[in-house]
Amino acid sequence: ELKVNAAKTVAEIQPTMYGIFFEDINFAADGGLYAEKVKNRSFEFELPKMGWIEPNSDRHSFNKNSGIARIIQFQDTTGNHNFARITVNDASGYKLINEGYRGMGIKKDAEYRLSVEVAQPKGIEKIHFKLIDEDGEVIGETSISPDSEQWKTYESVFTATETAEKAKLQVTFEGNGDIDLDMISLFPVDTWKGRKNGLRKDLVQLLADMDPGFLRFPGGCIVEGRTLAKRYQWKKTVGPVEDRELLVNRWNTEFSHRLTPDYYQSFGLGYYEYFQLAEDIGAEPLPILGVGIACQFNTGELVPMDELDPYVQDAIDLIQFANGPVDSKWGKIRAEMGHPEPFGLEYIGIGNEQWGPEYIERFKVFQKAIQEKYPDITIVSGSGPFPEGDYFDYGWEQLKKLNAEIIDEHYYKPPKWFRENATRYDDYDRNGPKVFAGEYAAQSVGIASPENKNNWETALSEAAFMTGLERNADVVYMTSYAPLMAHKDAWQWTPDLIWFDNLKSYGTPNYYVQKLFANNKGTDLVSVTENGKPLTGQQDLYASAVRDEKNNQLIVKLVNTSKKEMEVELKLKGVKPGSKGDLIVLKDDDLSAENSLENRKNISPEVKSLEIDGRELELELEPYSVNVVKINIK
Ligand code: AHR
Numbered sequence: 001e002l003k004v005n006a007a008k009t010v011a012e013i014q015p016t017m018y019g020i021f022f023e024d025i026n027f028a029a030d031g032g033l034y035a036e037k038v039k040n041r042s043f044e045f046e047l048p049k050m051g052w053i054e055p056n057s058d059r060h061s062f063n064k065n066s067g068i069a070r071i072i073q074f075q076d077t078t079g080n081h082n083f084a085r086i087t088v089n090d091a092s093g094y095k096l097i098n099e100g101y102r103g104m105g106i107k108k109d110a111e112y113r114l115s116v117e118v119a120q121p122k123g124i125e126k127i128h129f130k131l132i133d134e135d136g137e138v139i140g141e142t143s144i145s146p147d148s149e150q151w152k153t154y155e156s157v158f159t160a161t162e163t164a165e166k167a168k169l170q171v172t173f174e175g176n177g178d179i180d181l182d183m184i185s186l187f188p189v190d191t192w193k194g195r196k197n198g199l200r201k202d203l204v205q206l207l208a209d210m211d212p213g214f215l216r217f218p219g220g221c222i223v224e225g226r227t228l229a230k231r232y233q234w235k236k237t238v239g240p241v242e243d244r245e246l247l248v249n250r251w252n253t254e255f256s257h258r259l260t261p262d263y264y265q266s267f268g269l270g271y272y273e274y275f276q277l278a279e280d281i282g283a284e285p286l287p288i289l290g291v292g293i294a295c296q297f298n299t300g301e302l303v304p305m306d307e308l309d310p311y312v313q314d315a316i317d318l319i320q321f322a323n324g325p326v327d328s329k330w331g332k333i334r335a336e337m338g339h340p341e342p343f344g345l346e347y348i349g350i351g352n353e354q355w356g357p358e359y360i361e362r363f364k365v366f367q368k369a370i371q372e373k374y375p376d377i378t379i380v381s382g383s384g385p386f387p388e389g390d391y392f393d394y395g396w397e398q399l400k401k402l403n404a405e406i407i408d409e410h411y412y413k414p415p416k417w418f419r420e421n422a423t424r425y426d427d428y429d430r431n432g433p434k435v436f437a438g439e440y441a442a443q444s445v446g447i448a449s450p451e452n453k454n455n456w457e458t459a460l461s462e463a464a465f466m467t468g469l470e471r472n473a474d475v476v477y478m479t480s481y482a483p484l485m486a487h488k489d490a491w492q493w494t495p496d497l498i499w500f501d502n503l504k505s506y507g508t509p510n511y512y513v514q515k516l517f518a519n520n521k522g523t524d525l526v527s528v529t530e531n532g533k534p535l536t537g538q539q540d541l542y543a544s545a546v547r548d549e550k551n552n553q554l555i556v557k558l559v560n561t562s563k564k565e566m567e568v569e570l571k572l573k574g575v576k577p578g579s580k581g582d583l584i585v586l587k588d589d590d591l592s593a594e595n596s597l598e599n600r601k602n603i604s605p606e607v608k609s610l611e612i613d614g615r616e617l618e619l620e621l622e623p624y625s626v627n628v629v630k631i632n633i634k
Contacts, residue, residue, distance in 0.1 A: 002530050004545050006554040006633055007574030009524040011474035013546055016213035016284055016347075018518035019480045021439055022274075023220030024265055025251045025493055026486035031101030032500060033485070034269040035200045037112075037186040038098045038169060043071050043082040044246045045264050053097040066093030067173075072180070079236060079245025083117075083182035088124060088173045096171040097132075098184065102489040103166025105502025106131055106139060111189040113197070114142055115155045116181060117242070121146040123177020129156075129186075130172070133164035146179065157189060165502050183242050193280060197241070199269070202505050203485065206498055207281055210515045214284040216349070216438065216480060217274045222250045222265070223352045224290050226298040231290045234318055237270030238333055244270060250295065251492045260490055272334065275322060275343040284346060285322065286380065286478075289315050291351030291362045297385075302358055305365075312369045319345060319374050347378045353410060355384030355391040360398045367402060380406045380436055380478075387411045387424075400432050406477055410439040412447045415461035419561055422468030422536045428475045435475055439482035440465075441495055441510070452494035454508035456603055456624065457591035463513045463626040464537065464559045470517070470544040471534055473525045481514050488597065499597065506600035509593070512586050513626060516605060520555045520584075520628050522546025526574075528556060541566060541621075547574075552634040553581075560621040563589070570617040575633050581610040587625035 022028065030036065039051035048071040056066040067088040073081055088094045106112070114129050124146065131140040140160035146152070169186055173179070191198035192205075207215075218232055225231030236245050249263040271287070278285035292303035292311045303311060317330050322345035324331030334343070350366045351359055363381055370379055381404045383395040399407055411417075425435065442458035445451040462481070469476045486496035497511045507515070528535065528545040535543040540562035546555050554575055560566045584605045595602045605628075610617070612631060621627055 001569045001571060002528055002535065002543065003571045003573070004526065004528045004554065004556055005573045006526050006545075006547050008526060009547070010527055011525040013470070013473045013521050013523055013525055014213070014477045016478045017470070017473060017476070017521050018210075018212065018514065019214035019216060019283060019286070019478055020207060020210065020212040020484060021220070021480035021482040022215060022217045022484050023482070024218060024222055024249060024269075025220060025483050026491040026496060027101060027263070028483070028485035029269045030264065030266050031487055031490060033199050033203050034266070035187050035191050035198060036266065036268055037100050037104040038184055039101050039262060040264070041185045041266070042080050042183050042242065043084050044080065045262070046248065048082050050262050051099055053099060055095055055097065056093045066090040069096055078243035080182070080242055083180050086173070086179050086181060088176050088179070091173050091176055094173060098169045100166070100168060101502070102487065103502055104131070104169065104186070106160045106162075106164045106167045107503065108160055108163045111157050111159050112140060113155060113157050113187050113189055115153060115183070115185045116144065117151055117153050117183045118144070118146045119151040119180040120149055121177075121179045124173050124175045124179040126174035127179070128172045128174070130170045131160060131164075131167045132170050133162060133167050137162070139164055139167060151182070153183070163503070197268070199273070199277065203498070203500060204277065204281070206505060206507055206511070210518050212281060212283040212518060213521070214286045214347070214478060215274065215278040215281065216286040216288060219288065220352060220483070221295050221297070223288050224293060224295040224354070226250055227294050228292070228301050228303055231294065234271040234287070234289070234314065237267040238272050238321070238337065241268055244268070260492060271318070271321070272337045272339070276339065279343060285343060286347045286349060287318060288349035288352050288380070289318065291354055291359060291366065293351065293354050293358055293362065296354060305361065308362060308365055312366055315348060315350065315366055315370060316373055319348065319370070319377060345377070347380055349380035349382075349408065351382045353385040354382055355395055359395070364402060378405050380408055382408045385410050404433045406434045406436045408436040408438040410482075412439070412441055412443050415442040415444065415457045418442050418461040418465040419537060422465050422542055424468060425472035425475050426468070428472065430474060434477040436478040437469060437476060438478070438480055441481055444495065448493045450494060453592070454495040454510050454594055455591065456509050456588045456593045458495060459509035459513045459603070460559065460561055460591070460624055460626065462510060463517075464542040464561050466513070466517050467542040467544040467557055467559060468536065470525065470546065470557070481510060501597060504597050506595050506597055508595055509586070509588070509603040512604055516584065516586060516626065516628055517557070520546070520557070520630065522548040522553070522555050523550060526554070537561070539566075541568070547633070552632060554631045554633050556629040558619070558621055558627040558629070560623065560625050560627070563623045565623055566621040568619045568621055570619065570629070572612070572615045572617060572631070575612065575615055575631055577612070577614045579612045579631050579633060581612065581629065581631035583608045583610050583619070584628040584630070585622065585625055587622050589623055591624060
């Protein structure tokens with residue numbers, strides 16, 4: 001028998017309680033959320049022709065072959081330094097083909113926008129663009145006729161005639177001679193909110209459906225960079241898309257389980273787009289900035305203390321970019337990009353997974369500068385990557401002394417750890433900093449092991465643990481699963497919340513757990529007890545309960561981690577007899593069960609109606625199940 005007291009608020013549930021952690025890992029941005037189909041569209045990768053194939057060209061017999069693309073490099077003030085000078089010797093033979101991000105996902109009857117920058121057409125009258133499927137068939141085509149010596153952007157919208165998961169874009173020419181090309185780009189017209197050259201609709205929809213309290217971006221380790229020179233610099237990701245200087249991704253081959261030597265950041269999804277995405281999905285933006293330490297799992301390079309100023313200035317300027325008036329330096333850039341209204345930034349994170357005195361010393365400088373200039377901004381600090389050990393204790397101790405507001409903790413642990421640690425926050429200091437459980441995920445095999453699965457055991461164990469996060473909502477203010485997304489052919493880390501290929505996507509069982517908690521976070525924590533004690537895994541039963549003042553509901557979450565059915569009787573205080581409600585169940589009797597691109601909703605919630613007699617509710621919790629009871633209370 002469990003007692004639920006809907007009448008008494010124990011703590012407020014923060015609107016930011018359940019959020020999203022986004023990092024450009026596993027092709028989550030380029031090749032994923034950012035809907036661009038052409039890889040290395042502006043020939044800026046370290047190997048400038050990476051992603052491009054010239055089947056009939058041979059650089060060793062230049063005079064005899066059908067033509068060649070040479071990369072011309074120049075220095076200017078923008079980030080776009082290269083273009084391709086194409087020499088066509090034999091128009092019928094020369095082809096330039098882009099392979100896309102593990103192919104290009106093309107949908108029958110969908111419209112696509114081709115755009116290209118062209119200059120100096122000498123002897124070339126027309127450029128043809130064809131989408132070629134896996135069998136070599138043309139499934140969409142268009143062409144443009146260059147008419148200017150100067151750089152000019154040409155656009156054409158065309159409709160695909162067939163579907164292909166791994167199409168390629170072929171470029172051919174009419175005439176013989178030279179022509180300069182840059183920013184060869186192909187987007188679906190149908191993007192999220194119809195934004196021109198925007199984000200992949202199905203993927204954003206999965207995020208929006210979670211009703212996330214915040215969007216943390218852009219990572220993760222990519223914030224810090226392998227070296228300081230290769231760190232993420234937000235200022236290089238705003239302004240005209242063609243001028244953004246790309247960067248090798250920290251998750252490029254060398255640091256990944258998979259071969260991804262072609263992993264670069266085009267920054268088509270840059271800071272403006274992140275703020276816009278957060279706004280679109282109703283999430284608080286939570287940017288994380290580097291603290292002046294390169295990733296401590298790589299070089300750990302430190303910026304000397306007397307050279308820290310530009311890093312701190314980046315944080316100050318970012319707040320102005322997000323919130324400043326349109327006549328301020330950075331507010332003006334935001335306005336020019338199409339958003340004169342402020343983005344309403346309230347949080348900023350300093351440092352990802354950094355630890356030791358080096359972190360604290362630098363963090364202090366950021367904290368002072370931000371608090372002086374923007375006292376209303378909440379600063380999120382980090383405790384390092386491991387939720388235990390000397391560094392962790394040191395970090396917390398020091399940050400407490402600095403009156404840190406919210407501390408980010410990360411844990412990638414076995415499923416059992418999650419089941420056994422639902423009490424983790426029960427003893428945290430109620431008067432100290434608040435917690436951001438910023439990255440966590442149950443690892444079925446080992447941390448980031450390529451063998452990891454998003455199976456039901458991991459999701460069920462996370463659900464059990466999450467009742468503990470919720471029960472401690474007076475201390476835990478923000479939480480997010482990590483990583484968020486993975487391309488099935490180009491990942492570096494498992495498990496991940498959402499998987500996709502070039503056409504489709506699906507939420508894992510872990511996704512449905514996150515979504516269930518986030519959609520039912522309520523506004524006020526209330527108590528659920530057995531013999532006066534909270535349920536933290538006794539007889540494999542975990543529970544938490546909230547009241548939702550907006551919808552007048554009592555919401556009880558019950559997780560049965562045993563293989564047996566469990567009878568539970570809820571005694572409900574503060575609920576009118578005869579109330580109606582719903583029971584949402586997420587379950588599988590096989591702990592190894594998963595969702596997949598072929599069986600996307602294998603494990604997904606089922607809803608049943610409930611009628612409550614008197615003030616009691618008898619439930620039979622199914623084996624291995626997450627149950628959300630929603631009762632209308634007024
Ligand atoms: O989520 C994957 C990585 O795990 C993040 O980039 C990093 O912060 C953590 O180590």
